Amino acid sequence: MTLFSTRGLVKQFGSLRATDDVSIEVAPNEVHALIGPNGAGKSTLVNLISGMLPADGGSIVLDGVDLTGMPPHKRVRAGLSRCFQVTNLFKKATVLSNLMLAVQSHRGSSFLPLGRRDGEAELIERAVALAGRVGLGSELDRIAGSLPHGAQRQLDVALALAANPKLLLLDEPMAGMGPDESARMVELIQLLRRDMAILLIEHDMDAVFRLADRISVLVYGKVLASGNAEQIKSHPEVQAVYLGSEVEA
Numbered sequence: 259m260t261l262f263s264t265r266g267l268v269k270q271f272g273s274l275r276a277t278d279d280v281s282i283e284v285a286p287n288e289v290h291a292l293i294g295p296n297g298a299g300k301s302t303l304v305n306l307i308s309g310m311l312p313a314d315g316g317s318i319v320l321d322g323v324d325l326t327g328m329p330p331h332k333r334v335r336a337g338l339s340r341c342f343q344v345t346n347l348f349k350k351a352t353v354l355s356n357l358m359l360a361v362q363s364h365r366g367s368s369f370l371p372l373g374r375r376d377g378e379a380e381l382i383e384r385a386v387a388l389a390g391r392v393g394l395g396s397e398l399d400r401i402a403g404s405l406p407h408g409a410q411r412q413l414d415v416a417l418a419l420a421a422n423p424k425l426l427l428l429d430e431p432m433a434g435m436g437p438d439e440s441a442r443m444v445e446l447i448q449l450l451r452r453d454m455a456i457l458l459i460e461h462d463m464d465a466v467f468r469l470a471d472r473i474s475v476l477v478y479g480k481v482l483a484s485g486n487a488e489q490i491k492s493h494p495e496v497q498a499v500y501l502g503s504e505v506e507a
């Protein structure tokens with residue numbers, strides 16, 4: 259069963275085809291990782307999927323809804339949330355305020371002004387639940403910018419969860435993290451996958467091999483190989499262009 263798919267996705271920058279006929283699928287509750295060397299086209303693909311860049315060809319479908327050509331905010335409403343490589347937080351606001359703003363921005367027609375008590379209580383309740391979900395339940399009053407890097411990334415994930423995604427797009431969630439922070443993020447992703455599918459772009463190969471049901475390798479904008487961890491580790495072309503001795507060691 260497929261929840262999300264791209265079919266023949268293309269992005270051209272002048273004479274460079276940064277995304278070249280990319281077709282990938284994500285099943286419900288699957289963690290599908292996208293790896294590849296620098297410049298392979300991972301960020302471009304993420305931008306095409308989230309709608310930050312228009313595609314020059316191909317299609318993007320989530321849960322039967324064609325997202326191709328939709329602006330980013332409509333894709334979010336359709337169930338596709340993205341975490342950002344560069345974090346998206348209001349650094350001077352508290353964890354709770356960041357989360358309340360995120361919940362409020364996704365309320366749509368059920369929006370209630372913050373001054374209304376019933377609306378505010380519900381908003382706080384949801385924000386507190388989101389903080390708990392990512393392990394920040396005891397940090398509600400902390401200023402977001404004063405949290406350690408790993409906790410800021412956890413908060414970033416919680417902001418994306420405020421939209422109730424069917425597919426969560428995680429763009430290098432372990433970037434800049436130490437081993438303990440990475441381990442916490444791996445645990446968080448394991449928890450989240452019970453409720454949603456995850457498309458994970460990540461350079462940390464230990465984390466990728468631990469988390470991913472399926473791995474697609476992007477090289478020069480094309481999918482070179484797609485398979486489970488064992489298939490990817492033993493794929494001769496993948497070894498040659500990307501993994502090299504890292505996996506053999």
Ligand SMILES: Nc1ncnc2c1ncn2[C@@H]1O[C@H](COP(=O)(O)OP(=O)(O)OP(=O)(O)O)[C@@H](O)[C@H]1O
Binds near residue numbers: 274276295301
């Ligand atoms: N806006 C743009 N205009 C022109 N070329 C671009 C643009 N964005 C990306 N490229 C080129 O497209 C190719 C793919 O870049 P992209 O950033 O998607 O790769 P990546 O796999 O995300 O790399 P990294 O791992 O270093 O982030 C590169 O050759 C890059 O120089």
